[in-house]
Amino acid sequence: MLSATVLERIAIAIASTLSAILIGLVIVAVAGYNPVQFVNQLVVGSFGSERAIVRTLRYSTLFILTGVAVAVAFRAGVFNIGVQGQFIMGGFATVVSIVGIAPLLPENAVGGTILIAIGTLAAIVAGGLYAALPGVLKAYGGANEIITTIMLNFIAIGFVGWLVAGRFNDPEATATRTRQLPEYVELPSPIVSDPNFSLVGLLVMLATVAAVAVIMARTSFGYDMVTSGYQQSAAGYAGVDPKRMIVSTMTFSGVVAGLAGAVFVIMIQGYYTDPSGVGNYGFDAIAVSLLAANNPVGVVPAGLLFGGLESAGSHIQINSDVPVQLIDGIVGLVVLFVAVPELFRMIAKRTGLGGENR
Amino acid sequence: MSVADYTARTSVRLGGLVLFVLIAFGVALTFTDEIALERLVTFGFLSRSLEMATPIALAAVGGLYAEKSGVFNIGLEGFMIFGAFSAAATMYALGGTSPTQGHVWAALVAAVLVSVALTVLFAVLLIHFKADQIVAGLAVWFVGLGFAPFTAAVIWGSRSSPGLTSIDPIAFGQSPLILLTIGIVVASWVVLYRTRYGNWIQAAGENPEALDTAGIDVNRVRYATVIFSGAMAGLGGAVLLAHAGNFGGTGETMVDGRGWIGIVAYLFGNYNPIGAAAAALLFGALDMLNVQFQTVGIDLPSRLVNLLPYVAVIVVLTAWGKTRMPDAVGEPYESEE
Amino acid sequence: MTASQTTPAVRLEGITKRFGDVVANDSVDFTLEQGSIHALLGENGSGKTTLMSILYGLYDQNEGSISVDGHEQTFDSPRDAMEAGVGMIHQHFQLVPSMTVLQNVILGHEPVDNGLINDGAARGRIEDICSRYEFDVDQYLDTRVEELDLGAQQRVEIVKSLYRGADVLILDEPTAVLTPQEVERLMDVMADLREDGQSLIFISHKLDEALEIADQITVLRDGEAIGTVDTAETTEQDLAQMMVGREVLFDRLERESSTGDPVLEVDGLCMRGDRDRRQVDDIDLTLRSGEILGIAGVQGNGQSELVEGITGLRSVEEGTIRLAGDDITGMNRRRRIENGIAYIPEDRQSEGLVQDYSLVRNALLGNQTIAPYANGQILDWDEVSDHAAEIVEEYDVQPPNPDATAGSLSGGNQQKFIVGREIGHDPDVLVASHPTRGVDIGSVEFIHNRLIELREEGLGILVVSSKLEEIRKLSDRIAVMYEGEFIDVVDPDAVTEEDLGLLMAGHEPTNEPPQQSDPQPDGGGSRD
Structure with a gap:
């Protein structure tokens, strides 16, 4: 997969997505719904109106950020499946720090800006630390990071859920949730006015993508990371300390995941609920990153696609009887197909679509 | 490889897990000095622990066969979800909301068949099309997390099933599925260490070329173990359902990480089916601790107590995590260019 | 021996094998006489191992035919080759390091009793083979292969092939991993096998070894068979020239002695x-x-x-x-x-x-x-x-x-x-x-x-x-x-x-083979 040309990667990504959607449609039909109508709702729900587009951009922002977090780790050959947990810890840290510090600062835009900075910093630290932990356990204890990060996801959900219901519960709220961020803690929203989306958030996301891309391609740290991912033994030969690399990679990945958590809280939610209900951004991010062949720039189109699917999901939930979990299943199928590039190569060969080089 | 060898190396790891469980008890007891240990560790607790351990043990035995032969099946969790769901759907199709015991057994069989069918596809992707084992295994989990609740919603209008029936106990209030699991674990041990198929499985995972040059088709061995691992994970899911009595599809579904814990169980057991089952039993005990605390009236936040097995996995994996994996795990095998 | 003395043990005719655009073997002819040792000599990459992998059923040839004991054969897998009596000792041993010697020898050919492996029967057969050729392998059947040194592992490989009934043995660069003393011992083993009527193919790039042990030598270069000669009628220089296609100088380069810091x-x-x-x-x-x-x-x-x-x-x-x-x-x-x-x-x-x-x-x-x-x-x-x-x-x-x-x-x-x-x-x-x-x-x-x-x-x-x-x-x-x-x-x-x-070899010039009956754990070599 790594040796494939860029064009081939794109072709495989498109083929994977189309195959997954096609199977999804067959399942829709078998379950007794109208697949044509379903496709129509997919399109309308993702890009069919200004509201749909804004919603798609909102989800995409999160998918791209979490997708970049996954891509950083996967590119370096570290399987951080724990982006969901790091995303939760980050977001929760934002809420706790802002709510806790707000009374000490003036209740105006200046105070708001400072709080946003503090909240974001808290998220980055929390996400980074929560990812560094399995990194350290892998590097110095030999604990398989796939399993530990999955366990840490379960733990983050349970632990934050316990805190949200207990110590940090808002007694005045009817639902189980934390207190809300102060009203003046919000991102400015030029051009598009939507309570849950801001172009500033989008710009933060794009800046993150650009920064990560530059680090990976143009710094010696990035070269060390990518080389470790391609060929661990060659990286060691070239002077990379494999243990420290694992920890730095995980931390880097967790920092981006934490940032995604902060954006989620500040731009969208405004408080924290039980984390089993915040959405599976960190899991779907794995699909986003794989679809982009773990390339941070490629994550942007892949994240847009997933944002569109998620957005269509919310539309379908309201406007159709097709259970919305179908979208999750389709996401799983996308990952499955991405795992098997050989399948498409063989099909391309048989049908003569593969070009002469393969 | 002798049994003594295994037990010698495995006992350290298992000892660690026992220690963890004891510490967990100890911590619990410091919260309250009113309640004596004998009220906490009761026959009912042990029996419920066994019940909780069975799905984990089944998945672990399947997973270790696949990995011994050189294929890391990290889709166990996903196949358990499919197993649990297919069992529920079968029960409901046969007996509506009040299925009979016969329907329960039919559901177990159906779950295994569905899992086998799905694993055959999975195995073809892994072995024939050389899919990335980690990514494809994750995908199975995601597919399970999506399609099981989806189909549940199609059938029942909600992600979870209505109440169905759980399996009746036989002697001493024990579930017959516990006996079945013990039988499977022992049989797996015999096949792995006392038959030629066991030798082939080990050779396929350690040095597939050696097996190939001995004239045994490596990939056939791997197909067999991967399909077996799916069947066992599916059965594990179905057993979970047969004990619970209804399908839960919210959150991470009712399987809730047990497939992942199964992987850790066989790592602790050093790829030995009996060791894996023993580890599963300890995880089962941790899982039941919460219920037991409530039964005897210890007031601990259940949300946190529920996290114990996950914490145990991390602690023990770190302290005793350096298992020696079979050499050829993850590498597709081709006998000719 | 059932076949008559005039029928060659193995005959390869016009074998051609291509990997993509690369021709690994180009219309190679090769004949192994009964009860003889035939060396296949060539530089790395000259196509020796490919040719033998074809004979052993690991690769399919693009062209050409194989006959064993006078019968034309098509080998789709090593199992076919083994059934025809062809065994191969690979350069990288085909052993499972974590399994015992016994398990390795019988792998794929386990005697079975009521579905379980019949340990006793397997041991008996291995002991027979060992006593016939004076091998020591039967004395460490329950040792794990990873604990043996490389010379002993090699003998396990040979016993494994014999256990499977091979009467044609292919040894691929068998001396590459051995100490000079172990090489001597291997030469003795090969001579014993020849005495007993086994036919051996010895793959090597070392001229002296081929000259020492083989009856005939075939030289491969760039996938082509350059020629076959009787050992008695050739010299090291002739063979070297056949191998590389030009005179080779083994001389040291002259230089000033150094006096740096x-x-x-x-x-x-x-x-x-x-x-x-x-x-x-x-x-x-x-x-x-x-x-x-x-x-x-x-x-x-x-x-x-x-x-x-x-x-x-x-x-x-x-x-x-x-x-x-x-x-x-x-x-x-x-x-x-x-x-x-x-x-x-x-x-x-x-x-x-x-x-x-x-x-x-x-x-x-x-x-x-x-x-x-x-x-x-x-x-x-x-x-x-x-x-x-x-x-x-x-x-x-x-x-x-x-x-x-x-x-x-x-x-x-x-x-x-x-x-x-x-x-x-x-x-x-x-x-x-x-x-x-x-x-x-x-x-x-x-x-x-x-x-x-x-x-x-x-x-x-x-x-x-x-x-x-x-x-x-x-x-x-x-x-x-x-x-x-x-x-x-x-x-x-x-x-x-x-x-x-x-x-x-450790500065101890002795005629005793270094491998005694009791294998030293991790003795001598490391695996790669």
């Missing part, structure tokens, strides 16, 4: 290997500028660990390492690179190059913190690109395209690229581990000449090699390493290859 000093170095076994035991060495110090030894005697200790890839247990007088014992790999230790690694495929990277990206490997390629953290890809182009040009790397991936190059060209890169940043010390392993003859000469030139320019060079010719040709001094120690340091002009061989 010490650049690398190692004092009392002790190190542990992967299995926590002491692999380097109290080594002292001094390398001067303008000197090539050769380290000879059978693979697995601590050379790899020593090299890793000096280059900073493995931590040191005791002792000190000084570079130009400064203690660098605790310095990490990266800082050592920056301080002027260049390293041509033993394993260029996995360490020296990233296979999927272009040559440009590979030109940065190891240099990613060194100016002018890096300016602080920021990389300057233009500089790297220029550097790659220079290496390709100066070292005649084929194809001359810096954008080609490293994996697409031949071994020789990969190695030339690494040599070029490692010299590029003007180091003080060059550690070259097996610098010409698996490299074509043209590139070998190129690399040797380059190393000598660098020596003239004042570089201190440490060369580790298991090829005696190479060590003798290049070195100013030769240190012989055995079980983690320097057994002796000798003058290459004053030592014979025989003496070197004895030193490599």
Whole structure:
């Protein structure tokens, strides 16, 4: 997969997505719904109106950020499946720090800006630390990071859920949730006015993508990371300390995941609920990153696609009887197909679509 | 490889897990000095622990066969979800909301068949099309997390099933599925260490070329173990359902990480089916601790107590995590260019 | 023997095998007479192993036919070949290290009783074979293969083939991993097998061994059979010429003796290997500028660990390492690179190059913190690109395209690229581990000449090699390493290859085979 040309990667990504959607449609039909109508709702729900587009951009922002977090780790050959947990810890840290510090600062835009900075910093630290932990356990204890990060996801959900219901519960709220961020803690929203989306958030996301891309391609740290991912033994030969690399990679990945958590809280939610209900951004991010062949720039189109699917999901939930979990299943199928590039190569060969080089 | 060898190396790891469980008890007891240990560790607790351990043990035995032969099946969790769901759907199709015991057994069989069918596809992707084992295994989990609740919603209008029936106990209030699991674990041990198929499985995972040059088709061995691992994970899911009595599809579904814990169980057991089952039993005990605390009236936040097995996995994996994996795990095998 | 004496044991006719565009075997004819030993001689990559893999059913030939005992055969798998009585001892043993000798011998052919393996029956058959050929294998049936030394593992392989009923045995480079004494023992085993009517094919690139044991010799070059000769009627020079197609000079290169300052000093170095076994035991060495110090030894005697200790890839247990007088014992790999230790690694495929990277990206490997390629953290890809182009040009790397991936190059060209890169940043010390392993003859000469030139320019060079010719040709001094120690340091002009061989076997010239009935755990060798 790594040796494939860029064009081939794109072709495989498109083929994977189309195959997954096609199977999804067959399942829709078998379950007794109208697949044509379903496709129509997919399109309308993702890009069919200004509201749909804004919603798609909102989800995409999160998918791209979490997708970049996954891509950083996967590119370096570290399987951080724990982006969901790091995303939760980050977001929760934002809420706790802002709510806790707000009374000490003036209740105006200046105070708001400072709080946003503090909240974001808290998220980055929390996400980074929560990812560094399995990194350290892998590097110095030999604990398989796939399993530990999955366990840490379960733990983050349970632990934050316990805190949200207990110590940090808002007694005045009817639902189980934390207190809300102060009203003046919000991102400015030029051009598009939507309570849950801001172009500033989008710009933060794009800046993150650009920064990560530059680090990976143009710094010696990035070269060390990518080389470790391609060929661990060659990286060691070239002077990379494999243990420290694992920890730095995980931390880097967790920092981006934490940032995604902060954006989620500040731009969208405004408080924290039980984390089993915040959405599976960190899991779907794995699909986003794989679809982009773990390339941070490629994550942007892949994240847009997933944002569109998620957005269509919310539309379908309201406007159709097709259970919305179908979208999750389709996401799983996308990952499955991405795992098997050989399948498409063989099909391309048989049908003569593969070009002469393969 | 002798049994003594295994037990010698495995006992350290298992000892660690026992220690963890004891510490967990100890911590619990410091919260309250009113309640004596004998009220906490009761026959009912042990029996419920066994019940909780069975799905984990089944998945672990399947997973270790696949990995011994050189294929890391990290889709166990996903196949358990499919197993649990297919069992529920079968029960409901046969007996509506009040299925009979016969329907329960039919559901177990159906779950295994569905899992086998799905694993055959999975195995073809892994072995024939050389899919990335980690990514494809994750995908199975995601597919399970999506399609099981989806189909549940199609059938029942909600992600979870209505109440169905759980399996009746036989002697001493024990579930017959516990006996079945013990039988499977022992049989797996015999096949792995006392038959030629066991030798082939080990050779396929350690040095597939050696097996190939001995004239045994490596990939056939791997197909067999991967399909077996799916069947066992599916059965594990179905057993979970047969004990619970209804399908839960919210959150991470009712399987809730047990497939992942199964992987850790066989790592602790050093790829030995009996060791894996023993580890599963300890995880089962941790899982039941919460219920037991409530039964005897210890007031601990259940949300946190529920996290114990996950914490145990991390602690023990770190302290005793350096298992020696079979050499050829993850590498597709081709006998000719 | 049921077949008549005139029917050859194996006859290959017009075998052609292509891998993509590469022709590995080009219409090769080969005949093995009953009860004889036939050597198949050729350089690495001449197509010997491919030809035998076809006979053993691992590959399908594109053209040509195989007959065994006069019957034409089509082998789709090794199982077919084995049923026809053909067994193969591979260069990399086809053994499962974590399983016992017994399990390995019977793998795929287990006697079964009520579904369980019949241990007793298996033992009985193995004991029969062992007593017939005076093998010791039956005395450690319950030992795990990983605990045996390589000579014993090889005998397990042979017993395995005999157990499966082979009467034609193919031995692929069987002496490559053995000490000279173990080689002698193998020669005896082969002679015994021939006595008993077995027919053997002996694959080798070593002329003397082929001459010693074989009845007939067939030489392969570039996939073609150059000719078959009777051993009695040929000489080493004739065979060498057939192998390489031109006169080969085994002579040492003349040079001035060196008098430079010490650049690398190692004092009392002790190190542990992967299995926590002491692999380097109290080594002292001094390398001067303008000197090539050769380290000879059978693979697995601590050379790899020593090299890793000096280059900073493995931590040191005791002792000190000084570079130009400064203690660098605790310095990490990266800082050592920056301080002027260049390293041509033993394993260029996995360490020296990233296979999927272009040559440009590979030109940065190891240099990613060194100016002018890096300016602080920021990389300057233009500089790297220029550097790659220079290496390709100066070292005649084929194809001359810096954008080609490293994996697409031949071994020789990969190695030339690494040599070029490692010299590029003007180091003080060059550690070259097996610098010409698996490299074509043209590139070998190129690399040797380059190393000598660098020596003239004042570089201190440490060369580790298991090829005696190479060590003798290049070195100013030769240190012989055995079980983690320097057994002796000798003058290459004053030592014979025989003496070197004895030193490599531990300086104990004895006729007793080193492998006694009781296998030493982890004795002698390491697996690769």
